[in-house]
Amino acid sequence: MLIARVVVDVPLAHLDRPFDYAVPPELADDVRPGCRVRVRFAGQLVDGFVLELGDTTEHQGRLAPLAKVVSSEPVLTPEVAALARAVADRWGGTFSDVLRLAIPPRRASAEKRPPAEAPEPPPAPDPAGFARYPAGPALLTALAEGRPARAVWTALPGEDWPARLAELCQAALSGGRGALVVVPDGRDLDRLEAAAARALPKGSFVVLRADAAPDARYRRFLDVARGTATVVLGTRAAVYAPVADLGLVAIWDDGDDLHAEPRGPYAHARDVLVHRAHLAGCAAVVAATARTAEAALLLESGWAHELVGNRSALRAASPRVHALGADSELARDPAARTARLPSLAHRVAREALAAGAPVLVQVPRSGYAPGLSCERCRAPARCAVCAGPLGISATPGPGGSRVPACRWCARPAATFDCPHCHGTKLRASVLGASRTAEELGRAFPGAAVRVSGRTSGVLASVPAGPALVVATPGAEPVAEGGYGAALLLDSWALLGRADLRAGEETLRRWMNAAALVRPASAGGQVVVAADAAHPVVQALVRWDPGWLAERELADRRELGFPPATRIASLSGSPEALADFLAALRLPADADLLGPVPEQPRPGQEGVRERYLVRTPRGEGATLAHALAEVQGVRSAKKVPEHVRVQLDPTELV
């Protein structure tokens, strides 16, 4: 008798295992490993995937028959199934949670198309693009020969990274292997797609983006599953794409928090990618302009080699970076930043504009005055009704009025009474891009001012020519011919954060902006509004992201934070947490930290708190298993209140 091992699509943790079903003779021709089926499960008809076919079962009782083969298309490949299982285990989630991210919803119409012919592999790429990196040509050769080379690539400032990543894919493809590249957002994906169109044969690659129409999304997924397209370019969910004969996985800007999956089991694209390279025995490239502590650990542990520019190439490519003194007015008072732009920043901007070049101005937040605080005691101003933060939006209200309002519940705050000191006046604690643009317009009359940010719309690029381009981090447009200068005005907001990653994240944002500036030899200058003695500022001035990443890693080791340790965050109501912890069998050397009250999220009710569980890195698997076990017991008992479990969450205070 033919038996199908089926993974059913139910979110219950205690049912996270395959179930055997008998294949009725009339379905035997259609059923295939990896295909979608419907089965009767606890009375209900549920969706599932066939993991494998066999002729034996461990199950004692009578096997139920498969109800239906939804489609014969093998969408769950053995390699992806193994990856999904590993990810679920590593992050304490369930297999079906991961599959929901990995396999897009089916669209029957897309399956009707006959599979296209796979294009011929291209020739190996010209290594000239990597000539400035001593280890570059060897990496290309390794990829073309199908060897599992692993690198942390730190791109030189001004690098045409989409072209380089396309060349890495071309190398893998020339050796007959597939490749997978993950980037943070749609704008980066557009650039990568354009570069791939130049370097790779037509039809050999597909672009997977989460915001694509369901039909197009499934069609492209099928191109990959059927093996017609062997290179996948995409955003974070693409780490699970079923690329045939995977030879290379790569990620761009792994420090960008868009790579952190906000849906369970909350796995980070870089970490999934590293797991995948391990399972598939393929090459891996963790690439960025800056460097994360996680990437530093990959180097330190010997898992990856460093791919960095040589000294002279770095000198030739870097802009000149100026920092301000510690006592500068600008460094201390955000409100003084633009209204009284320090003479240095003013001069640098004026010079660039006079030379006919655009100037990039990086500000921390979009909007007009997104953050407000009490004028007297400087405590952050909160909504009297829901305790959400007050702000002034970028778009003026009726009659051009700018009234403070709650950023969660949108209630206008006509009056303000500070709960700490009973002050009644508000001041801007954070200035937004719109406000900065307004003030710069006054400081440089005659210069065109353009804004790129979430609220006002993100620009992909700006033309050469004098203009002030105000952008929030991550929304900096690429300038044709490079920017003449960049002013980094968001220093205090970034460095002042209590966040564990504040230093690393600040350098990442600064470098991503500064990398768009022309080299110093072409007049490119960067002014950073922060104390020159600060290590993050030093790393920028010397353009040494590796040094800062090593320091960050050492700090985390000292403080006992990831990636040096493994930390699980447990959040929920106090009662649910108490219940959860009572059932949790902590690994022997685990610490339990907390509880700390959690900021209520918009639309969330009741008191929530959070515990952290810390274990040594080597105990991570034990911890994840123990957490999954408790989730299983709770789901079997049908405990109504959910406890959110996140392993190595990005935000750790």
Added chain:
DNA sequence: TAAAATGCATGT
């Protein structure tokens, strides 16, 4: 949402 297991009142 189907079968099996369990709970519970009822009648001898």
Added chain:
DNA sequence: CATGCATTTTAC
């Protein structure tokens, strides 16, 4: 303490 019926639990 068997029987019938309702409710809860299981999960192939």
